[in-house]
């Protein structure tokens with residue numbers, strides 16, 4: 001019952017971006033929804049998605065279902081539009097001038113490109129972790145994790161401290177930083193910085209976390225730690241990860257979507273399915289060649 | 297022509313002719329650079345020593361606490377006037393300059409942005425007397441010789457300095473920092489103020505201090521606006537005001553040797569204030585990378 005209500009409110013959170021009254025109730029409801037973790041929350045559906053840079057079509061007619069509370073890997077050769085697609089999912093591409101989207105993306109049935117939807121709100125529900133760890137340089141470890149709450153939400157001090165601790169624990173970083181929360185975020189190692197960025201993304205309580213090659217700037221040990229973390233986070237969040245590392249895709253993901261590039265350099269979806277199937281018994285020759293390392 | 301190739305054994309051999317030539321060239325270049333650096337630094341040191349030797353004998357406590365109207369005349373009204381005018385001008389120039397610089401970098405279309413940069417270049421290249429003339433022709437007819445006119449002239453000089461420095465330091469903020477903030481669902485305006493500007497905060501402060509130092513030393517625009525007075529004006533920007541550069545200018549051309557000495561002493565005070573300001577900022581920016 002409580003769960004049902006929480007979910008309904010959360011939908012309205014995405015839908016009615018304008019009203020502060022609604023958003024206040026929605027954010028407290030979101031807390032409830034967060035606590036109870038509806039298992040179907042966070043399912044994404046991409047339909048006939050196309051992304052353009054000016055006239056250039058970087059993503060061509062992609063339709064894809066992304067399962068809730070699962071890890072979906074996006075793989076494919078460089079330049080086939082994986083990052084572009086990923087950024088369209090939380091409307092981050094709108095920060096690039098001349099980037100436009102056609103088609104629809106729904107989150108739990110809500111069109112995130114609907115006319116009433118505020119892109120800023122979308123990014124709170126669909127968070128993002130980038131290739132290069134990018135903690136805020138003038139903020140402490142604590143401040144980094146708290147930044148989203150402080151600048152985009154209205155939580156009390158105690159509440160923020162609790163959420164910061166919880167987020168750092170979920171990001172498997174708490175034990176390493178609990179005694180130096182006031183040190184700058186940039187004083188951490190690369191792998192720790194990336195986990196800090198994950199903690200920062202978790203702190204605003206998204207349903208979906210998008211990760212664009214989150215390990216490509218890290219050493220193998222730090223990479224394994226992040227992979228382990230991704231598998232743990234799956235129980236609470238829908239995760240979409242772009243990776244060039246085939247072993248990584250097969251280790252962390254439940255489903256895999258393979259993209260390639262057409263004659264016009266536009267990226268398209270070749271096939272998608274459960275990860276073991278894509279890696280051992282793909283239906284397309286192109287996929288087989290790619291996962292076997294025969295091209296790209 | 298064979299390619300010169302060294303082996304480990306070559307490293308301990310006596311220097312060949314080629315090595316010796318290279319070392320001579322090294323020494324020669326280093327010598328030239330030392331001389332050019334000296335040419336730049338020596339006059340500066342000379343100037344400072346000159347100001348100190350001429351000014352120090354006249355730098356008494358009376359000079360600083362007394363006004364020109366006291367029996368033992370001082371320049372307190374000029375110190376107070378300079379501080380008031382500079383602070384008032386930077387209060388106008390800092391927000392306008394920072395907002396303008398941020399706008400040009402973060403929000404303006406490429407066309408507006410390049411037009412803005414051109415304008416800044418022109419303003420930076422404008423001789424300060426032109427700024428004074430502008431206030432003299434526009435503000436003085438309405439408000440008379442006054443602190444207000446001086447504030448207009450000084451802010452016109454300060455704004456482009458703050459704007460240019462703002463642009464430069466904002467440009468140094470990595471794109472990833474803004475992206476991270478936007479991806480957290482932080483609105484653009486908050487990202488700009490609390491993330492981008494905050495990351496660049498120490499640089500922004502440097503720009504403000506540069507502008508303050510510039511304003512402190514300006515003379516021509518003040519002669520055309522605040523004009524100078526023997527009275528002490530506190531927060532009375534509607535009247536003529538005194539300032540240290542005005543004192544230096546007027547006293548140094550006087551026949552009275554006391555006044556000439558006081559001009560040197562005033563120069564010394566000005567120098568110390570400007571230097572302290574710069575040192576303080578350097579200290580702050582080095583120690584406060586993390587707020």
Ligand SMILES: Nc1ncnc2c1ncn2[C@@H]1O[C@H](COP(=O)(O)OP(=O)(O)OP(=O)(O)O)[C@@H](O)[C@H]1O
Nearest residue numbers: 053058076077078079080081082083084085096265
């Ligand atoms: N800001 C942009 N403006 C114009 N074209 C862009 C922009 N960003 C990317 N592109 C183009 O869109 C296409 C897809 O780029 P994208 O970065 O999405 O590829 P990717 O699959 O993530 O590649 P990689 O694996 O190398 O990261 C490329 O042809 C690229 O040149």
Ligand SMILES: [Mg+2]
Nearest residue numbers: 082083084212
């Ligand atoms: Mg990419």
